[in-house]
Amino acid sequence: MKKPKLRELGEAIRALIGGPYTTKFPFAPSPAAKRFRGIMVFHEEKCIGCGACVEVCPANARELIDDLEKKTRKLTHIQERCIYCGQCETYCKWEALEHTQEYDLAQLTKEGYTNYIEKELVTCELCGEVITTKDQLLWIAKKVGELAYSNPTLTLILTQELGITEKIPERGEFVPYRSGHLRLLCPKCRRSVYLNEIWGY
Amino acid sequence: MSRKFWALKKSPWVFHVSAASCNNCDIEILDALTPKFDLERFGIRKVGTPRHADALLVTGVINRKNISRVLRVYEQAAKPCIIIAVGTCACNTNMFEPSYNVVGPFDKHLPVSVYIPGCPPKPEAIIMGVVKALGSL
């Protein structure tokens, strides 16, 4: 009976000499580790609005809403729904999303948990469908290099961006023939424009 | 500030209600009571029955089977009683929203005072949440 007690006493003395194990928090800051996945921030200038983060999110904490009237794409992140798994950070090629080391999220109301960015959309001139965001088209154009000039949509966006054409000129009624193909068209409409040439209207 | 709130602020006793949670937030709450974080420094104690509690720490989502039990625990708690929703499940239904057995997050059924999102929130975040809840009184 004596020996075990001594052992436990040793532990107690060691704890006494070693000082308190308890943190000073909240009177002293307690920073999280370097890899900690905390509150998420958007880097708007890096984001191209592709929506990959929305696809991979397991918790439906991200929303993608296309506003056709305002021609904007709204990418929302709902902090209170986020499970801090880091999937969107991993899959974002542009490093537009980042988990910070901040963890204090407590609030008295649910307001303020949502943050969003808006991106300019490009829509089809014929059917009005969403093509994608302007930033993504520019990124594709940059990626394919000179081949961008083989696709009228990319060419138009690129020349506009470079300031060669200030504005896409007003044109008359749409003609579904080759003369009408130099417009911003969604893939489906572009197909029908080209096929009309061959098989007729 | 009424005397009742003054007393509550000095040493809030909490009761831990776990609905359908994954147990992680529960463990982090318990962790906040152990040597590293030691909530008893602030007079916060975990009690064994809702009748003694000033605050309810709720975790998890509410499902069809435990809703009656959760509501009964809230009825038993002495008022005024603040409800602190710990974790993403309690604040919102996390990824369980489409499930057939889940009837919603806590604020749909009970008046929640403070939300602490996180999956799970760090014990530090829980401490900050409790501090904010007491500061709001």
Next chain:
Amino acid sequence: MNELEKEIQDTFKGISIKRHSPKRVYIEIDKEGAHELARFLYEEKGCRLVTATGTDTRKGYEILYHFSMDKTGIIYSVRTVVPKDNPKIMTLASFLPATNWIEREIWELLGIEFEGHPNLKRLLTAEDFPEAYYPLRRGE
């Protein structure tokens, strides 16, 4: 094919043994034979029942009894199909108490009735859960 599989092939009729990977074996058998095969694997060969899976498929409700042979680390999955218009099968709970909860769960989530089960009542869902609503069936 190892010795045990050969023995099963010889003892039981109308079965097909498929080896998916070295340690995962699937045995297909009819409804009546499944009970006997489960008894054979558990009582004579000392396999441990891991769990049973019920699935809604085109052919009918499929039940997989997963048996684990811990000496070799092989999992034998006994597959049997229950018709959709009459979802009934013999219970294993009569000789294997471990299936008690498993069968109750399949009954309440997939709607397969286990004949002879000692305590077939709701396990996971509440008493006020809608009757005849089976979440794991397709199209529900």
Next chain:
Amino acid sequence: MKTIIPVGPYHPLQAEPEFFKLEVEGEKVTGLEINIGYNHRGHEYLAQRKTYEQIIFLVERICGICSCSHPFASVNAVENLAGIEIPERAKYIRTIIGELERLHSHFLWVGLAGHFMGYNTLWMWFWRYREPILELFELITGNRNHYAMMKIGGVSKDIEDEDISSIQKTMNELEAKTVMFIKAILDDPVIAARLGGVGILTKEDAIKYGVLGPTARGSGVAIDVRKDDPYAAYDLVPWDIIVFEEGDLLAKAKVRLLECLESIKIIRGCLEQMRKGEIETKVEDIPPGEGIGRHEAPRGEVFHYVRSDGSNMPLRYKVRAPSYMNVPSNEVAVKGYDIADAILVLASVDPCYCCTERMATLYDGNKKLTGKDLLKLSWKKTEQLKKKFSHSENKLASLL
């Protein structure tokens, strides 16, 4: 006269919360009815509506304590289905995460078991030394729990070189402490009297109920998926399986305590043998078919079955957590023991305890009993034993 004491309801550890109805005659427990479902969230239903990548995060949230076991079994199942081989380094990293988790889970259990016995020092000790493991997790994976480490075809994060030294430092520190605690616990006559010979689960019953993990190994059933069906790096590093024949609570506690040392051994072996290299293989697509994945979680074997039709979502996803098999065995283990022991027996399979002390108020004829009362009963018994041992020269103490 028969009295029924309801204990419960919530029990929030895994997918299985419990509501116990103890049938007692006098002080002796004669029967037990278990009612679960207070924690049912419908994971299998939800999994059919998620992609394979998302399912890992869904099953991670089945249980918070073994939060890498379910993803581990899940990736094993999908890799079995698609026939994917993962790189060597990923195997070691998976093993390290799995064993660190076992370590913190067993520490948690021993601490809480101490709390139930009224030995609160033990609780604080173990939870104090559990903290460095959680800090390690935050360092390696980026979160204290829910690590998000597993990925089909490998792991999502690498272990950096500077982290390896901190893991080794923590392991050295923990090993010394664990050895000390094991001696302190096994030497203690009160603990021995409280746990020894209580809640015996015989080998026959263990096989009949199909119990798993430390519950089975405490009853002499030597099953361990890590040895029987090796996966990840468990067949590449040396370690031993711990089995005790007695089947009582002490045997289960011993299994868990000694497994902590084995875990440290495995982690050390992995760190030594780990070489630089790839941490994931590229997964092309998931073919139609079915797959089974297993992992030895701290509580026993986790079993995942997945069936695919070739799309990015599974046709059927089955999850079997270890407590699902362990908890029903309480029906036989608790019979014939005191009410004061019942709480320990129910806790011995390592379901969840944080709930036991906040069980709702219960009615029992004229008497009212709460979970707190049960705990007090348990503490009272320990106090009595302590007195008994301090008054008389006992044989146990002289043996040590």
